[in-house]
Amino acid sequence: MQWTDWLTWASASDYTIAREIIERGVAAIFIVAFASAIAQFPALLGEHGLLPAPAFIARTSAKRFPSLFRWRYSDRMLRLTAAIGIALAASVVLGLPQLGPSWVPLAVFAVMWVFYLSIVNVGQTFYGFGWESLLLEAGAIVGLLGSNEAAPPFLIILFLRWLIFRLEFGAGMIKMRGDRTWRDLTAMYYHHETQPMPNPVSRFAHLLPKPVHRLETLGNHIVQLGMPWLLFFPQPIASFAACLIILTQLWLVISGNFAWLNWITIVIAFCGISDSFFDWITGHGWPGWGWEHIGEGAGGPMPIWWLVLTTLAFLGLAALSWQPVLNLFSRRQLMNASFNRWHLVNAYGAFGSVTQLRREVIVEGTMSDDPGPTDWKPYEFKGKPGDPTRVPRQFAPYHLRLDWLMWFLALGSWDDVWFQRFLQRLLEADAATLRLLRVDPFHGERPRMVRARLFAYRFATREERRRTGLWWMRDELATLVPPSRLR
Known part of the structure; x- marks a missing residue:
């Protein structure tokens, strides 16, 4: 040739x-x-x-x-x-x-x-x-x-x-x-x-x-x-x-x-x-x-x-x-794995298992030293579900990294260091952290305390949507982080 x-x-x-x-x-x-x-x-x-x-x-x-x-x-x-x-x-x-x-x-x-x-x-x-x-x-x-x-x-x-x-x-x-x-x-x-x-x-x-x-x-x-x-x-x-x-x-x-x-x-x-x-x-x-x-x-x-x-x-x-x-072709197939430090010729995969119950971590703060149930105000994230009345938005291909980590957090990694520091930044009213959120209920002021609760979320049925106006139905499962002050 x-x-x-x-x-x-x-x-x-x-x-x-x-x-x-x-x-x-x-x-x-x-x-x-x-x-x-x-x-x-x-x-x-x-x-x-x-x-x-x-x-x-x-x-x-x-x-x-x-x-x-x-x-x-x-x-x-x-x-x-x-x-x-x-x-x-x-x-x-x-x-x-x-x-x-x-x-x-x-x-x-x-x-x-x-x-x-x-x-x-x-x-x-x-x-x-x-x-x-x-x-x-x-x-x-x-x-x-x-x-x-x-x-x-x-x-x-x-x-x-x-x-x-x-x-x-x-x-x-x-x-x-x-x-x-x-x-x-x-x-x-x-x-x-x-x-x-x-x-x-x-x-x-x-x-x-x-x-x-x-x-x-x-x-x-x-x-x-x-x-x-x-x-x-x-x-x-x-x-x-x-x-x-x-x-x-x-x-x-x-x-x-x-x-x-x-x-x-x-x-x-x-x-x-x-x-x-x-x-x-x-x-x-x-x-x-x-x-x-x-x-x-x-x-x-x-x-x-x-x-x-x-x-x-x-x-x-x-x-x-x-x-x-x-x-x-391995029975112990790895998902999304890199075999070298250059991230070349990787293994990929997604949703090897499907979660059947949606859990959401809801982070709240209060300006009261002795708060009642109505004194707690939620911080709202840009992408992840929070307010049950809010219709989710389209963000992809943009990647909301904090929101994604909050989804993984709800699957069970409660003690992640980044989340403890996130709560601390909220108590400090750190401006850079607050800009990652959609709603700061305290408009840049430092709350007295914050807490985190775990909820089960599901989509409202058509009948529930007509009757309540809600996009999500939710039930509280547990308190992940009790009321905490800035140390």
Whole structure:
């Protein structure tokens, strides 16, 4: 085979639209992630945060948690790093690096990856979510798709399909292994009501008839356990499989708040959809938006040096895949696990077990030294349920980290250090902490005492909603933290 023939074979010239969607889409999610860090990191993990990053850096090693902030951490430096990350990501969304040589998008994504890795690796429990590793892995790979100078490398398209395979098939297997309700098709009887952060549609989805929920669960199994295999089939089979994955992820977007998990899955799943399939669907390839030249043969065979670089990267990533492969077929499958400090080639999965009773921790304060029942006023969070009359809001792809940790807290981790410090910050009326909340009932003044109570929540039925006007029905279960003063 001649070099020119080899370069042509190695070029995925039928995936230029996929490249544009993936690069711009992942960059857009980086914007959300960096913006979240600017808004929330200082209060949660900053110099005076609930779990201060400087203290974490001092007691851990760079070998295990590499981060630029090991040289120096300050809240100002954190904000500056995130702001630069937003600017770089915005340039990709606008398509500017894609106009240059193939190495330019790689360089831009590499800087974003280093910056966000530096944040995640000092983020502790507030950054212990699977979609953080997913964004880092995607950010490290999609820059290798190159620019408009040459067609996308076939091996990188192939590895992105392997990423979607691990993400979807891993989630399907963890469900089948982890909870009987997934196997008997009853999981969706509970999921919409007990998911970490419901949205405005969640109640309507929960109130669908039980046969619909069983079909919903069966459809989930078909897509997660079957479609990932078809991504490695010839076209148009791979495109149809990718479309089904995208459709199921869109339903999750509509019915819940899972940060950017569903959005980044949708974006990466386009690696299975060819330009020819777009042309068959739309009649003219790329559907407008001012970039009509894309998908019309843009990009020729890649330069030899770029082929060598992307092939070496593929081989390195493939070598890191053996632990995730073993994990996928292990009876003790790990969910959302990173096998290296760089968060590359991770294991994924979600909802290996379904909570059947929703518990909520309600935090209250009082200005009275001898409070009665009516003297306690609740602090309201932005996303998590509290006020039974309030309809949940849509926040995804934005990630409300404190609200998510409150959901895990209600599952049983009452003595978490961060929560004790959170209550202390409320007693101090700490302004940065209060900005993370939707309602401070004391308008910046220090309460005399705070407490935390545990409630069982469920969606109001249609009849209960008409009769009471409530979105949630709730019953008190226990007092988690008795009335406490500032020490």
